[in-house]
Amino acid sequence: MPFAVGENVGPYRIIEQLGQGGMATVFKAYHASLDRYVAIKALHPAFNQDPNFEARFQREARVVAKLEHPHIVPVYDYAEHEKRPYLVMKFIEGDTLKARLDKGPLSSEDIAKIVDAVGSALSYAHRQGVLHRDIKPSNVLVAKDGQMYLADFGLARIAQSGESTLSSDMIMGTPQYISPEQAMGVKELDERTDLYSFGVMLYEMVVGKVPFNADTPFSVIHDHIYSPLPLPHTVNPNVPESVERVLLKALAKERNDRYENVSQMVAAFKDAWAEAGVPMQGTFIKISQPLKPAEKAVPKPEPIKTVAGPGATKMAAKVEQTAASPEPGKNRSTSAWIWVGAGLVIVLCIGTFLFARNNRLFARFIGAARSSTNTPIVFSLSTSVSNPSSTPSSGQVIPSAEVLEAQKLANQNPNDPNAQLDLAFAFWNANMPGATYEALGKVVRLAGPENEPFYMQAGDTFANQEGWLPAAYMYFQVVKVRAQTSEGVPDHIRDAFREAMYKSADRPEVAVIVPFDTVAEVDTTISFITQARHAFYTGRVQEAHDLIDELKQYEDTSREGYLLEGEIASVEGDQETARRFLQGLAEDQTSTPEWVRLFAAELLKRMP
Numbered sequence: 001m002p003f004a005v006g007e008n009v010g011p012y013r014i015i016e017q018l019g020q021g022g023m024a025t026v027f028k029a030y031h032a033s034l035d036r037y038v039a040i041k042a043l044h045p046a047f048n049q050d051p052n053f054e055a056r057f058q059r060e061a062r063v064v065a066k067l068e069h070p071h072i073v074p075v076y077d078y079a080e081h082e083k084r085p086y087l088v089m090k091f092i093e094g095d096t097l098k099a100r101l102d103k104g105p106l107s108s109e110d111i112a113k114i115v116d117a118v119g120s121a122l123s124y125a126h127r128q129g130v131l132h133r134d135i136k137p138s139n140v141l142v143a144k145d146g147q148m149y150l151a152d153f154g155l156a157r158i159a160q161s162g163e164s165t166l167s168s169d170m171i172m173g174t175p176q177y178i179s180p181e182q183a184m185g186v187k188e189l190d191e192r193t194d195l196y197s198f199g200v201m202l203y204e205m206v207v208g209k210v211p212f213n214a215d216t217p218f219s220v221i222h223d224h225i226y227s228p229l230p231l232p233h234t235v236n237p238n239v240p241e242s243v244e245r246v247l248l249k250a251l252a253k254e255r256n257d258r259y260e261n262v263s264q265m266v267a268a269f270k271d272a273w274a275e276a277g278v279p280m281q282g283t284f285i286k287i288s289q290p291l292k293p294a295e296k297a298v299p300k301p302e303p304i305k306t307v308a309g310p311g312a313t314k315m316a317a318k319v320e321q322t323a324a325s326p327e328p329g330k331n332r333s334t335s336a337w338i339w340v341g342a343g344l345v346i347v348l349c350i351g352t353f354l355f356a357r358n359n360r361l362f363a364r365f366i367g368a369a370r371s372s373t374n375t376p377i378v379f380s381l382s383t384s385v386s387n388p389s390s391t392p393s394s395g396q397v398i399p400s401a402e403v404l405e406a407q408k409l410a411n412q413n414p415n416d417p418n419a420q421l422d423l424a425f426a427f428w429n430a431n432m433p434g435a436t437y438e439a440l441g442k443v444v445r446l447a448g449p450e451n452e453p454f455y456m457q458a459g460d461t462f463a464n465q466e467g468w469l470p471a472a473y474m475y476f477q478v479v480k481v482r483a484q485t486s487e488g489v490p491d492h493i494r495d496a497f498r499e500a501m502y503k504s505a506d507r508p509e510v511a512v513i514v515p516f517d518t519v520a521e522v523d524t525t526i527s528f529i530t531q532a533r534h535a536f537y538t539g540r541v542q543e544a545h546d547l548i549d550e551l552k553q554y555e556d557t558s559r560e561g562y563l564l565e566g567e568i569a570s571v572e573g574d575q576e577t578a579r580r581f582l583q584g585l586a587e588d589q590t591s592t593p594e595w596v597r598l599f600a601a602e603l604l605k606r607m608p
Helices: 045-049 053-065 097-103 108-127 153-159 191-207 217-226 241-250 262-276 401-412 417-429 433-447 452-464 468-482 491-503 516-520 524-537 541-554 559-571 575-587 594-606
Strands: 012-020 024-031 036-043 075-081 084-090 094-096 140-143 148-150 170-172 344-347 352-355
Touching: 012 036, 053 075, 053 084, 094 097, 097 140, 097 191, 108 140, 108 148, 108 191, 108 262, 191 241, 191 262, 217 433, 241 262, 401 417, 417 433, 417 452, 433 452, 433 468, 452 468, 452 491, 468 491, 491 524, 491 559, 491 594, 516 524, 524 541, 524 559, 541 559, 559 575, 559 594, 575 594
Parallel strands: none
Antiparallel strands: 012 024, 024 036, 036 084, 075 084, 094 140, 140 148, 170 352, 344 352
């Protein structure tokens, strides 16, 4: 139960609720014995799903409570009330930096104070071995006396220490400020992750807006990973070249290209500020949302191209109307945010993405988008589709006639899942994956959870076009329902789903669209295999081998597992091992799924 106003929580009396997010609710409370107000952050009850969380909570709370710095909000206490853990922090009466930015541009003096305060706080925390993971203006507090504080070290660290639904399946970070490695779900973070987020704050204060913003979190995440940074002077001509150089380095996609530490970055920023020779301020002009620049494909190793096979029925015909009509009278805006995945919940209030799951076997697997080695996404919904009369700039995706016609029909039939599915097909054919997934999110909402023929035919149609990730997402709607029945998942459905998952594993967004951990709830084997293949083609070779070893402990007879071992051996140049796996699969017509045989045969043909 949530804490109530007037309730006593330990020695603290709840005065009022200050805010609520996905992981915690914040209260103002009064500590009578010390005659002072405090801020209490009560963590979400879902953390109690992890029986070991209390011990971890206490351990991590002790760490953050030891952070004693004039610009870090101090943690006074931590305890539990009615099985709900909470942190007690200093109550800062004032405003957030976000609120200050919303009121208008900052002065040079304000920017200098923020750089010094946040920079010194981060530098100190990093020396103590503590990362923040969620640097953003709303976590910078400005007291009435002008003192600045960096808040929520405790929440960021403690939240990732457990194995509950909320703690083990999240990406910490707010979309507009998240680092590329956080967006890709990388676990081994270092201080350069905080540097990137701090760099976004600097960009916003100097340029006048964040570098990446779009209609959906998926699009923003994608841009942090792949889209070139909008050059500050092209957004705000008042930004000097010396300051621009600092921002470009701070916001480099690769961690090794950024500054080594906060102190170095702050010093560079101050030097650039001095070199500019003007009392800089945040922009005083209103800047409209610019069109996105063209995205540059990053040259990376090419994975084995997947080949179509008859493991899943291929149907190009239009999907029949099988979905029940939704309630009449509901007017759904076509511009509303759509997030893909029936089990995917996005909580932006405190900058956290949460991915639901219950299988503790996969507590260490984060359902997050990971970097692809060969397939950049070239579309986000900040590109206009609904306004064909607008003049596209260089790099903007120009909607095809097929997309425009499908968009028109979808707008005319907003509650028809077939119309929305046709739009998703059109987006995919136009190389607009981001728009495809968002359209499919609406399809799932409209079609309902138990519309098996509809989803199977949709999956088959995408598979026929080698749209393996959309196909996997459609098949998954069937698999997760079938898995709950006494009959389980039929072989033909399981094989279609596994083929699509396997062949989509090189997509950067695979773990966002069909999170590995949620897949594990219905098919542990393919969850291991997909994540291992994804890791291999993103350069995390050792992780891929480790996942295969874990798979063998769980199931050592998986034909899909043998296929992956053969594929990896082939790419690594171990032709003898590759042939040992692949030859047997290609020749086995009894226990090996047909798509696996065809894929193995294709790999063998390519071997020297």
